[in-house]
Amino acid sequence: MSGQVCAGAEWLRAGAARACAAGLVAAAVTLATPAVAEAPLIAVPFDDDADAASIDPGEFSEDRFADTRRRVADDAAAAAPAPWVSPLRPMRVSSMQTGSVWRFTGERHSEAFTLHVGDPAMAGRLRLRLMSTVNVLPERSSLRVQVNGSELGEVTLRSFTGFTDMYLDLPEGVLVSGRNAVRLDVAQHHRIFCGPDASWALWTELDLAESGLEVDPGHVTPSAQAFLMALAAQAASGGAIEVRGTAALGEARTEWLRALTAQLGRAMSGKPLAFDFTGHWTVRPQTPARARVSVLPGAENRLRFVTGADGAQVLVVEFVPGAPAEAMPDLSAALPAMAQSERPPLIEPGREVALAEFGVETERFAERFARREHAFRLPDDWLVLTAEKARLRLDYIYADGLPEGSVLVLFMNDEPIRMLPLWGDPNNYITRFPIDFEARHLTSGTNIFAFEVLIPGDPPDMPCAGARGAVLEIAASSTLDVPDSPSMFLPDMGLAFSALTPDSLVTNDLTHRAFDPEDSLVLGAALARAGAGYRPAHLHLMALEDLGSVPLGRYSVERRLLEDVLAPITRGMPGDGPGAAPSAQPDPFRFVQEARGSRAALVGWWDWVMGHAGDFLQWVNPRTEDRLNEWLERQQGQAVFLHLDHRRPDQIWMLRSTDADIGDIAAAVVAARTIGEGPRGQVSVLDHDGTWRNWLAPDRQPVMLEPWTLANFRSAMGNLVSARPITFVFILFFLTLVSAALALRLVISTREHDR
């Protein structure tokens, strides 16, 4: 290379032996004068005076003119595009999923997934990336796979040290283009113990992002099915769906994007999609894009599917500039919504309803521990606060030989309502076994009842005996009878929350301080799933600075407390938190406290009396603003939902933490609206674990929604009294006292008259 560095006409003619001399000449010229235009000290194809025929172009062309630009893919790894996976996508939103990992727990766990396929012929096998706890006994533990109802086979669970790929061949004709239903049934046995504790210690994890069909990007033909397949892969990778070029939509941008994101969200089961709205000119993301949406102006409003330059499947949405949102091409034809958008089935109060009527099939249990939940809905104006009973009539049978202590526990909205022993009368189909429970455990909207089975090990310190069949069966003919109620409403955000739609989002001039414009689109897409079928409610997106405009009804909320609730999580050094061990430093205030002496005892006694008096008064007539602020002091979360003014039953106000991920909030919203356990009451905090923590005002009063009649008086009055029983007791007590005083006065005055 030094020869090339020294390259010049002299060097070219005389060869390498003169290289140093040429370098010296160059140095001399540099020192002598900066004007070196005449000095032929350059790498050139040929010199002006040289004989071209005597020049070997190979000696100089490498330096300036040729291969310095080259980067040829000369190895197979670079030439072959990296395959990606069309992933298994869960049919439901669940806490079983953390990131891209789905956890199967217990002895048996079945789960339904969707597998999007562009071209069925492209895939010959299904990949499952699995890892199990070491507690799993591989000889008796397996994962069984069904695709579109066809048995595909099973794999043994034996990956204990890390995720391992396992494969099942896909026979021809099993897959179809579009959506494919995949069911995974996991059976696990503990290698040492038996019983509920052993069952809780069993798990197998499936890496969803890496489980599914291996896709060769070079063989993906653009289509709606291929796009959905890539969309699932993009979502599974944890990346947001990029939507490019939306600025050109102009004034109709929000409406177009709301419709677009809502339909994309409806087309995918599982966790809601996150979106990233970008310009056209972007930097390559860290992980390769699999799918995106590109919005482009065109001669007509239409959709088309193409492969991007980076191999991503692209949905191109072309629009005629200036076109209104109504002109948007029909997305639902190309990207049909999934059935998972449906809400839980509605049951009719006042009538005995078979479990089968709201989708519960006959349940069979073979596990030592199992919990199966079923959701149903009650009418939104249903309300029972009295001690009135609802009745479950259970048809069930259990096997002989179950150890003592085997029980079936029934839960209604996480309240245990009955524990049934599973020994003593085996092999006898018990029909219409009545289980009465207080109807006030039920609420309007979504309710969840659960069967939980616990069968101790026999013995518990040995592995469970070999394979056995079902030990308990609960028939779908079992019934639930929920008492009728007058049409009443207890102020609660649950109803408004279930009625939210993408059109429900309301912003104001200060919203931008807490929400990006795109946040409302992400929320809107989430709200497009599982929406109620009646007049939409409103969700106001608020900045904390705008708290003054939130109607608080009879309540008050301290802004400082809300700031604390929504404060970003700080991850300080161990010991920084409020629960840190007391410091060894001397306390300078110790002497002040000690100096109080005997007076402190008196003050302490007075404080105690006043404190308990305050509690008593709160019990008699709750001052809810104090309770709300006390409750808020103990909360921390990523979003707060307020619904404090009962005169605005269809309005919710939402605040968010500055570090909250809108995608996480959207996922929690979807989960709450599909499986219940969402925001309730007057204030709800979505904590950082995705759990809704609700505050129900103790003084809220039911509102009658129908005319008072003799028929509904008893039930309605019962609800009113049950809402604040102590208050009514004291009112009656007060009236009694007044009556007694009047009577006494009457007696005394009569006697005075007599005298």
Next chain:
Amino acid sequence: MNRRHCLSLLTGAAAAALGAPGARAALGALDLASEAAPVWEAWKTAHLTSDGRVVDTFQEDGSHSEGQGYGMVLAAIFEDAPAFRRMFDWTELNLARRGDGLLSWRWLPGRSDPVPDRNNASDGDLFYGWALVRAGRSFAEPRYMTRAIEIAEALAATCIVTDPSDPDRTVLLPAVHGFAHDGRLTLNPSYYMPLAMRELADATGVQAIATCAAHGQALIDRVAAQGLVPDWIELDEDGWRPARLFPPQSGYEAIRVPLFQIWSGNAGAAAVRAMAAAHARAGDEPRLVPVVFEPDTGAVLERSPDPGYRALAGLVHCARSASVGAAIPAFDPDQPYYPATLQMFAMIAANEVLSECVPI
């Protein structure tokens, strides 16, 4: 006119008649300084040192006048005055050593003499001068314009010579030395950047450069009429032919010709049509894009994984296509300096001239 040529013309006409004008109106030219700021930041992070040196890792981590000029054009377009000033200062300090106003073509780190070859590269000088013109307007720095005038005059004096095949025409030599021999000139068609030459001429008053740009355009059109434009050509009194001393290929040099044609507002140029046709013949292959062709047959000699070259292919295809949107990948900062910079140029060319050619 052969059938392919006819089809390409019809396609181009369809593009003009249908979606492209409406799309162009709706998209418009963006302010890249704000709309694509992350892209510029990524390019700087990958290829620009803190002292203003544009590093070409494929050339021994060296720098050259072309890279400095390219980088400064980018800085001017992205309105990044500090970055521009750093590049300018570094270039003046390290490459402005010739004394005639032009720049030495290369600087190599770790050498006792980092500039062993004092010859210039006229494309580097051209972009350097053009960048100074644009920066002089944008950043209100009089010394930039003063320096641009010096560059323009030097280029006209030393690198613009009479076309041996037509005394009424001029051509742009690749350098002051080494490319003229016995009435025969060796030229690099990709050194012609008509827009840069016109703007430099207009701003400095050195009209010889604008004239040379017009003559160069005609020359490139004549060459492209025969097929792909070769990397290097020879010119003598009989006209042009592929340079004998270089491989007969249209590759890493000539890949810039259609880009500069489009950027200069000549998306219908023969060079663009020829490149679009070559890509269409070569077909698509995931991850690898053709970069080196055999000029006469269009056979693919090399493919590359670098997204910058794919961006050029996407731009060229879009220029000849009826549809809106181009198969241009997102900017990849991990690719080498040269394709990365060409990808930046493709973005700018699309934005300024073919606004409907946004990446899909």
